[in-house]
Amino acid sequence: MNPLVLVNGSHACPEERPELLAVCAGSEVMLERQAALGLGALMEKVDGWRFITPVSGWRSFEEQEEIYRRSMAENGETFTRQYVARPGHSEHQTGLAIDLGLSGPALDFIRPNFPYEGVCQRFRTLAADFGFVERYPAGKEHLTGIAHEPWHFRYVGQAHARRMGELGLVLEEYLDWLNAGEGSAAWESGHI
Ligand SMILES: [Zn+2]
Numbered sequence: 001m002n003p004l005v006l007v008n009g010s011h012a013c014p015e016e017r018p019e020l021l022a023v024c025a026g027s028e029v030m031l032e033r034q035a036a037l038g039l040g041a042l043m044e045k046v047d048g049w050r051f052i053t054p055v056s057g058w059r060s061f062e063e064q065e066e067i068y069r070r071s072m073a074e075n076g077e078t079f080t081r082q083y084v085a086r087p088g089h090s091e092h093q094t095g096l097a098i099d100l101g102l103s104g105p106a107l108d109f110i111r112p113n114f115p116y117e118g119v120c121q122r123f124r125t126l127a128a129d130f131g132f133v134e135r136y137p138a139g140k141e142h143l144t145g146i147a148h149e150p151w152h153f154r155y156v157g158q159a160h161a162r163r164m165g166e167l168g169l170v171l172e173e174y175l176d177w178l179n180a181g182e183g184s185a186a187w188e189s190g191h192i
Contacts, residue, residue, distance in 0.1 A: 001014070001016065001018040001032050001094050001095060001096060003034065003035075003096060003131075003155060003156050003157045003160070004156055004157075004160060004171070004175065004178075005094055005096070006171060006172065006175055007085075007089060007090065007091045007093070007094055008085075008089065008091075008144065008145055008146075008172065009085070009086070009089055009145040010145075011089070012088045012089055013061075013088060013089065013090065013091075013093040013094055014094070018032035018033070018058065018094060018095035018096075019032065019033045020032065020033070020036075020058055020095055021033050021036035021037070022036070023036050023039055023040065023054045023057055023098070024040065024043070024049055024054070027054060029054040029055075029056065029057040029058075029098070030057050030058045030095065031057045031058055031095050031096070031098060031155070032058070032094065032095030032096050032155070034131070034155065034157070035095060035096050035098070035131070035132075035155035038130045038131040038132065038155055038158075039054075039098060039130070039132070039155075041130055042123065042126060042127060042129075042130035042132065043123075045126060045130070046119055046122045046123050046126065047119070048119060048123055051102060051103055051118075051119045052100050052101070052102060052103060052114075052119065052120065052123065053100065053101050053102075053103045053107055053112070054098060054099075054100060055098075055099040055100060055101045055107065055109060055112045055151070056092060056098070056099040056109065057092065057095070057097070057098045057099075058092060058093070058094075058095040059090060059092040059093055060093070061087055061088060061093060064085070064087045064088070064090045064092065064093060065087040067084060067110075068080065068084050068085075068086060068087055071083075071084045071110060075110075082146070082147040083110055083111060083146070083147055083149070084110065085146070091135065091152075091154060096154055096155045096156075097135065097152060097153065097154045097155070098152075098153050098155075099112055099149075099151050099152050099153075100112065100114055100120075100123070100151055100153065101113055101114055101151060102114060102115065102118075102119070102120055111149075111151070112151045113151070114150045114151035115150070116150065120150075127153060127161065128158070128161035128162045128164070128165045129158060129161075129162070130158065130161075131155050131156060131157045131158045131160075131161050132153045132154065132155055132156075132161055133153065133154055133156055133161050133164050133165065133170075133171070134150065134152070134153060135149070135152050135153065135154035135170070135171065136148060136149040136152055136170075137170065140170045140173075143170055143172045143173060144170055144171075144172060154171065156171070160174070
């Protein structure tokens with residue numbers, strides 16, 4: 001799976017099935033191989049597994065369909081459109097996205113708690129060095145089509161994650177930037 005693949009409301013997930021690995025020993029949560037290795041290294045760096053629960057990683061089309069259907073029934077359309085991608089349009093289907101929650105008794109499956117402090121913030125601060133970006137930040141909802149999700153991280157690889165952080169761009173903007181002259185030049189000269 002191309003780590004820069006764009007999946008959103010107007011771009012469907014490619015049908016290829018990623019090569020998957022469990023995010024940690026004994027977990028049923030899986031990610032695409034490179035993403036799983038990056039996450040493992042980052043978690044080790046912040047001693048994350050002691051405090052952070054992997055809530056949802058790779059999902060099949062059928063799983064996304066079931067989550068969407070259940071959320072429509074339980075939470076209604078307004079909530080579901082904000083937080084749950086339509087089947088075929090979820091980044092989780094690429095295996096490159098993970099939802100994480102601060103471990104606790106009432107961890108929410110759709111909106112897990114992942115605060116901007118403590119171990120979660122240490123994870124967030126170091127995420128780019130291990131290839132991850134916070135995919136749906138506040139203020140970019142009009143570009144991503146998804147509400148602010150502090151818990152959803154997307155693997156794009158270390159070089160791209162760092163550059164996206166420096167430029168303050170979400171994936172939609174970053175791909176436009178790469179396709180524009182400046183981005184292509186930087187890419188070709190090896191500065192990304
Ligand atoms: Zn997610």
